[in-house]
Amino acid sequence: MAKQMFGQWHKSSRSIGGNDNCVEVSVSTDGRAVGVRDSWDAGGPILVFTPLAWSRFAAAPPAPDPR
Template identity: 50%
Template structure:
């Protein structure tokens, strides 16, 4: 399932999750925000991003620009 900015009110797990517990979940209940959380801690903290910033980050990760 793809995240639709402003139209994804429920948490969805990344399609890249391998089932090893190292997963992120996303939702976008409002057009101006993308929320991210750790799937292992659903009641824990969340991060909120502007959709443009989130899209830029995802694109950079896809180009392997964020490595440890």
């Protein structure tokens, strides 16, 4: 999916608070995809989910912190 197919990007609420692992999320202009990208590399690759896959991913419990 072309990068121009995504609308406005929004920083993930889990990326706020001094965490260097920042991601942004956007819904495609046709509503058929959800894109996730590294906010530090806005021109880089976009991981694309279907809306159903994204909702399942976002609802999953977080993994334990390995530290």
